[in-house]
Amino acid sequence: MTRTLAQDATVLGACPHDCPDTCSMLVKVENGKVTGVQGNPAHPFTQGRLCAKTSHYQERVYHPERLLYPMRRSGPKGTGTFERISWDEALATIGERWRTIIDTDGPTAILPYSYLGTQGIVNGLTVGDPFFNKLGATISERTFCDSGASTAYVMTVGPTPGMDPESLVHSRFIILWACNVLSTNAHLWPFIDTARRNGAKLVVIDPVKTGTTAMADLHLRPRPGTDAALALAMIHVIIREGRVDRDYVDRHTIGFDELSAHVAAYTPAFAAAETGIDAEVIRNLARDYASAQPSAIRIGVAIERSAGGGQVVRAIACLPALVGAWRRPGGGLLQLPLWAFPVRWDRLHRADLATPGTRVINQWKLGAALTGGLDREPPIRALFVYNSNPLVVAPDQLRLQQGLAREDLFTVVSEQFMTDTARYADLLLPATTQVEQDDLMFSWGHLYLSLNRQAVPAQGEAISNAELFRRLATVMGYDDPFFQRSDETILRESLDWDAPSMQGITMELLDTQGYARLNLPAADVFALHADGGFPTPSGKVEMKASMAAGGNFVLPTFRQGSNEHQDGSPVPALPTYRPPRESGVADAAPGTRYPLAMMSPKSHSFLNSSYGNLRRQAVREGEQKLFINPADAGARGIRSDDLVRVRNARGAFVAVAKVGDEAMPGVVIAPMGHWLARSRAQATPAALNPTVLGDLGGAPTFSDNAVEVELV
Numbered sequence: 001m002t003r004t005l006a007q008d009a010t011v012l013g014a015c016p017h018d019c020p021d022t023c024s025m026l027v028k029v030e031n032g033k034v035t036g037v038q039g040n041p042a043h044p045f046t047q048g049r050l051c052a053k054t055s056h057y058q059e060r061v062y063h064p065e066r067l068l069y070p071m072r073r074s075g076p077k078g079t080g081t082f083e084r085i086s087w088d089e090a091l092a093t094i095g096e097r098w099r100t101i102i103d104t105d106g107p108t109a110i111l112p113y114s115y116l117g118t119q120g121i122v123n124g125l126t127v128g129d130p131f132f133n134k135l136g137a138t139i140s141e142r143t144f145c146d147s148g149a150s151t152a153y154v155m156t157v158g159p160t161p162g163m164d165p166e167s168l169v170h171s172r173f174i175i176l177w178a179c180n181v182l183s184t185n186a187h188l189w190p191f192i193d194t195a196r197r198n199g200a201k202l203v204v205i206d207p208v209k210t211g212t213t214a215m216a217d218l219h220l221r222p223r224p225g226t227d228a229a230l231a232l233a234m235i236h237v238i239i240r241e242g243r244v245d246r247d248y249v250d251r252h253t254i255g256f257d258e259l260s261a262h263v264a265a266y267t268p269a270f271a272a273a274e275t276g277i278d279a280e281v282i283r284n285l286a287r288d289y290a291s292a293q294p295s296a297i298r299i300g301v302a303i304e305r306s307a308g309g310g311q312v313v314r315a316i317a318c319l320p321a322l323v324g325a326w327r328r329p330g331g332g333l334l335q336l337p338l339w340a341f342p343v344r345w346d347r348l349h350r351a352d353l354a355t356p357g358t359r360v361i362n363q364w365k366l367g368a369a370l371t372g373g374l375d376r377e378p379p380i381r382a383l384f385v386y387n388s389n390p391l392v393v394a395p396d397q398l399r400l401q402q403g404l405a406r407e408d409l410f411t412v413v414s415e416q417f418m419t420d421t422a423r424y425a426d427l428l429l430p431a432t433t434q435v436e437q438d439d440l441m442f443s444w445g446h447l448y449l450s451l452n453r454q455a456v457p458a459q460g461e462a463i464s465n466a467e468l469f470r471r472l473a474t475v476m477g478y479d480d481p482f483f484q485r486s487d488e489t490i491l492r493e494s495l496d497w498d499a500p501s502m503q504g505i506t507m508e509l510l511d512t513q514g515y516a517r518l519n520l521p522a523a524d525v526f527a528l529h530a531d532g533g534f535p536t537p538s539g540k541v542e543m544k545a546s547m548a549a550g551g552n553f554v555l556p557t558f559r560q561g562s563n564e565h566q567d568g569s570p571v572p573a574l575p576t577y578r579p580p581r582e583s584g585v586a587d588a589a590p591g592t593r594y595p596l597a598m599m600s601p602k603s604h605s606f607l608n609s610s611y612g613n614l615r616r617q618a619v620r621e622g623e624q625k626l627f628i629n630p631a632d633a634g635a636r637g638i639r640s641d642d643l644v645r646v647r648n649a650r651g652a653f654v655a656v657a658k659v660g661d662e663a664m665p666g667v668v669i670a671p672m673g674h675w676l677a678r679s680r681a682q683a684t685p686a687a688l689n690p691t692v693l694g695d696l697g698g699a700p701t702f703s704d705n706a707v708e709v710e711l712v
């Protein structure tokens with residue numbers, strides 16, 4: 001179906017970004033151009049507001065540096081010199097180069113690389129999967145975000161939406177655990193605020209002082225990656241002091257007796273030694289959390305970013321059942337309500353098109369994969385990047401730069417902008433923004449589907465990701481009509497419209513309202529597990545995880561995965577503390593003995609590395625900063641605004657020091673998202689980040705990173 005685009009209109013849209021809030025947007029079109037966007041006031045979660053990233057989305061759309069035409073490299077790799085070519089030439093070149101590579105090295109010499117530049121069902125995570133599965137390319141294992149936490153969560157409570165975030169208004173006690181809500185999940189804040197005004201207590205557990213921690217009644221600052229010790233000590237106290245909801249535990253959990261014996265060693269004193277938080281504070285936290293019902297825990301994605309990050313979530317996921325928090329609206333654990341959406345990932349991803357046994361490379365290992373470091377045949381000869389900017393978001397930046405600079409590597413990048421990664425492309429393909437395409441959005445932070453309608457024609461010769469893969473399929477001669485499905489068909493086929501959660505939702509409703517709440521209980525009565533019914537093998541909360549039985553468990557979702565990210569150590573059936581690998585540990589792994597722990601959390605005005613090149617946001621963020629505690633700064637003769645070099649064995653970058661108590665002693669913070677091309681020493685915090693994966697789900701260990709800092 002082709003729609004005529006109005007010259008003047010307000011079009012119902014949805015934010016495309018990889019963020020829990022998935023805002024419903026009103027896109028104002030005047031004379032055929034977007035002149036402004038605003039949050040949809042009718043949307044119960046967006047509530048009429050957009051954020052520091054997207055409130056002027058038109059500046060992204062009409063930015064003078066938008067990539068608008070296919071281009072071919074005309075200078076050395078990395079310099080960003082390109083000349084315009086036609087789409088026909090670009091596609092023919094790709095076809096030719098790929099066929100030659102397939103003839104000599106086989107299709108696994110081609111590596112796709114993508115993540116969530118846009119999150120839509122049509123153009124997002126899985127858009128290229130059927131094509132690359134059919135091609136027989138190496139499978140790129142995407143464990144960028146929350147796959148460690150998700151694995152742990154599913155092992156414990158199953159793939160349940162758990163809580164409705166809107167039901168937080170009913171909570172009496174809220175713990176935000178490794179979650180910087182005011183920056184990364186801002187539209188959740190009004191619900192927390194309402195709860196607080198109703199008398200709820202807010203605890204934030206974060207090593208860093210942030211805008212969010214400033215709002216807390218209690219801010220606890222554990223050393224990064226020691227959270228499991230804290231959670232296990234809470235369990236210890238709750239059990240030892242008889243604060244368990246016995247009835248709930250007896251009826252809806254398995255493994256309580258084993259857990260009870262297991263946590264004997266996890267005393268508050270033990271946790272105090274590991275986390276640096278006073279034992280009495282830990283006892284009181286456990287008491288208040290248990291007694292103030294309903295109590296809620298919101299975990300951030302950052303919770304998974306250390307060697308034992310998966311086990312942190314295993315321990316935390318046991319807590320709500322222990323105290324019976326699931327009984328009432330406003331109680332339980334809030335992770336990813338994404339599990340509520342009946343998306344037909346199998347249909348989108350088409351694993352059935354892949355040859356069984358196809359090589360898998362984890363995305364965190366791109367630097368090694370391109371430089372022969374994985375020692376696997378055939379070497380990667382072609383890289384195809386879309387929806388991602390690995391040079392800034394992936395670790396091992398130095399090696400990655402070397403790999404991308406390889407003259408014999410044929411790199412294609414589909415982008416909206418000349419990102420750091422794009423500068424290394426042989427061919428650049430222009431991509432549309434959200435106002436130039438249709439898409440359907442699920443959410444990982446609330447329970448509404450949103451429909452995004454194209455508002456204006458595509459700029460220049462930019463095309464959507466879905467169109468890109470239709471064209472590539474034609475070039476490669478794939479005549480299965482599946483590869484030519486229209487956006488509208490993909491959109492309609494991607495949901496299970498017969499699912500109970502979709503009852504009452506139609507395309508027509510989405511088209512007129514822009515969004516629709518899944519057919520689930522209203523927030524006021526949302527207590528899915530008041531009477532158990534967890535989607536685990538036992539139907540209960542598995543404190544002792546049956547899915548750990550084989551010593552290995554891989555999340556069965558849309559995330560392409562393999563077993564290869566497991567580090568070989570068995571997955572313990574009971575939540576078990578695993579100390580950080582590098583940060584703050586005396587017996588750290590060899591080559592990792594640096595005195596300070598570095599974290600690189602999200603920046604308020606950037607969306608991962610997106611918006612790093614937009615003036616409004618770049619001005620707000622300023623230069624790359626490094627927050628450092630006065631004790632650590634003093635010992636190194638560093639004062640605020642001094643330039644410092646942050647280094648470890650993997651690399652170094654330069655930042656402006658900010659001395660203060662935002663950072664706790666022994667911990668430094670380098671917010672992520674700044675672009676390499678705008679950095680001082682051609683490096684960003686990713687240069688220091690380890691490629692070591694966490695204990696579950698191939699999670700990154702970016703909060704488990706030891707460094708040294710010195711004056712430049």
Ligand SMILES: Nc1nc2c(c(=O)[nH]1)N[C@H]1C(S)=C(S)[C@@H](COP(=O)(O)OP(=O)(O)OC[C@H]3O[C@@H](n4cnc5c(=O)[nH]c(N)nc54)[C@H](O)[C@@H]3O)O[C@H]1N2
Binds near residue numbers: 018178206227302
């Ligand atoms: N403004 C903005 N919003 C975003 C994004 C963005 O880039 N910018 N990115 C989006 C994406 S992709 C994601 S995944 C989410 C992430 O959302 P969050 O998980 O909230 O993001 P972070 O800022 O990485 O981390 C949150 C907090 O966790 C703390 N933290 C880090 N490691 C640990 C630890 O080991 N223990 C504890 N207790 N705390 C720790 C950090 O200090 C930080 O303040 O945000 C989304 N929203």
Ligand SMILES: Nc1nc2c(c(=O)[nH]1)N[C@H]1C(S)=C(S)[C@@H](COP(=O)(O)OP(=O)(O)OC[C@H]3O[C@@H](n4cnc5c(=O)[nH]c(N)nc54)[C@H](O)[C@@H]3O)O[C@H]1N2
Binds near residue numbers: 432433601672702
């Ligand atoms: N140091 C550090 N590193 C991290 C994290 C961290 O907290 N610290 N967080 C990790 C996490 S949680 C995540 S989710 C990842 C995020 O990693 P990515 O998903 O790679 O995030 P972005 O940096 O936003 O890069 C997305 C790119 O896609 C482009 N894009 C947007 N829309 C489209 C489109 O429609 N088509 C095409 N072809 N391109 C498009 C954007 O211009 C942008 O350059 O980063 C991870 N890396």
Ligand SMILES: [Mo]
Binds near residue numbers: 018146301
């Ligand atoms: Mo993420």
